[in-house]
Amino acid sequence: MSMGEVGDEGLERFGKPLDGVRVLAIEQMQALPYATQMLARFGAEVIKIESPGVGDSGRTSLPSMNDPEGRKVGVTFLRNNMGKRSITVDLKNPEGLEIVRKLAAKADIVCENFKPGVAARLGLGYEDIAAINPRAVYLSVSGFGNTDSPYTSWPAYAPIAEGMAGLYEFKRAPGIAPIVSPLGALGDTGSALFAVIGVLAALRHRDATGQGQYVDIAMFDAMVALNDAGISYWSMGLKDPGLAPLINHSFKAFDGYLIIQCARPHMFKALAELVGHPEWVDDPRLAGPQDWFNHLEDVIRPGVEGWAADKSRIQACAALSGVGVASGPIYNPGDVIEDEHVRRRNMLVPMERTDGVPEPVLSPGNPVKLSKVAEPPASRVPWLGEHTEEILREELGLSAEEIARLTESGATG
Template identity: 60%
Template structure:
């Protein structure tokens, strides 16, 4: 049985993470993704640190390794008119053409939506940029990486305390992953639309838009009167156990009653101090925290959470990286992919697995990220019919590599 996107082909003019993560999702669903990289150095994610070296001794950074499973790589100089023409000739062979350069960059190179649509009207063209391509915005000329749009979403300021500086990139590249998810959704919707109408279209994703959508509580709670990072009257805090911390969420009266019974104070369910959710928050530090942490003092964080879960109270331990790697759920769900290193280091590179599980579709074996330009000759000969001599001429001129 095949995968949902078997037969769908993606030509990805991409770098770093915001688009590569999206096209990796599409590859995991069965799409054939051909990645177009600059001949000198390739995708800038290859230069990230930490890194390993490939069989040719070239650096391959962590950002590249975790965002490019299952793809093929060709090297084409898009700034050379001959390289641009190669992409325009390749485009009609693909369903999706995707790019994540600074807004307007592909248009200036002659590879914008109008250029692709002129040679392939049914193409689905996807752009991922900091602030979008299709709507005028005062930020349109600015470069952006994930932490930049995360800061502009308001979530850093919401979580900042006192005079301390903001915690930057607290969950990794939320701006990249968020934009990638919306890009993938846009592609799937555009493919369905094309099936119904026969028409291609432009899918335009702004990273800032994506992060504002994912940090919805910032503006939503502000509009409802909460200020200074308030999350409303609920218990949503970290508590100390014998060997670390766990997080507890209590937002309903029935959960509060179960909590106080578990920690040995069932009478608090009828205590006037805790008659409202605001009362829980008002007495968190002077009453509830000492009682919860006193109960948990003889338990590991895992034991505390197990007891909470058995009582129907949502709780989770704060895990370190090594604990996540060893976690039984992570193993059961195949959520870490081991990429063997090619530079003599025994520890494989761990890459998050595919979180999409489908009952009618078997999970495919993951294939390693491509080496730089590994498939240039194969793609140009198969797709465009170029001879070895023609490819060598282009290679000698630096147009491909």
């Protein structure tokens, strides 16, 4: 059965791969919330622990919108928490801590992104959870992991891990300071993807053995893994990846820039003929990939940009692709939002705003397309503490009187 042969209604009979999987997420900001949002998209039930009054620190990010009660909800929270339920619990309150432990006892996955050591001091570390729920998969996401690292005590955000992994040196121009966060929060989202892989592997192992385990994700490790090209190039003597022997550069069209990657002689021949310079093929100065790079600025760029000067990015790329040369337009976020591929593949999830602004908040959709899993309608983020009473009542069986007492005591918000 190919993708698209069965409508979403027909796919509902298959369910989702993580239906019935319960996730307890003690999380902040982006790396772990992105991972648990991905799990939610595959059907997991995610309960998000937030502190009363403030909540996930991602709620305070900018830009922001107002929730139905007039509280600010920042963009970091909005793009990483769809499809979850929020319960506000004071982890410094013994009764609040006991609520979390009771929820953990019923969870398939317990995850946290405290600084290393904090979860254990609270009595919520791996050993603590394994003692009450040995089947639970325990996930930690931190800057440098929870095992042996000289940097374990260092605080870290995405750009710290990106920079330490060498990503900012890749193709950096001499004499120009490194650009921080050139790819947004890659340190967060990249770490989150490895976290999801680890959790899915641990769930598979749990199904086979009956035992949960500790999944320890370091953002630094994840970024080292993503810098595979830079590290392997360096190890083979290519200290400056900008000198890689191929055409892999941007070129100007009349409405912006496009990328061309040309690494094979037959591609170079097709490129030369398309842009009106068939003589390049027999030019001894352009005999091979290293020569192409050496004469990029004095020969190839003027020829390509002269050809593209009266063409849009899309027109130029369509012509290049038509002769087998890999290319693509360089987009800004507005271009991405308007792209037809992005629309057809449901790669933007709109969330209606609650503060009177007509334009929705847009977040990336799920890039993992499964032929027997329907893509559900977008589910908004939870408002702070929105599901506290519901979770206490349905998950822990507490009475209305007990819930009121816990709220009065400050254990919950």
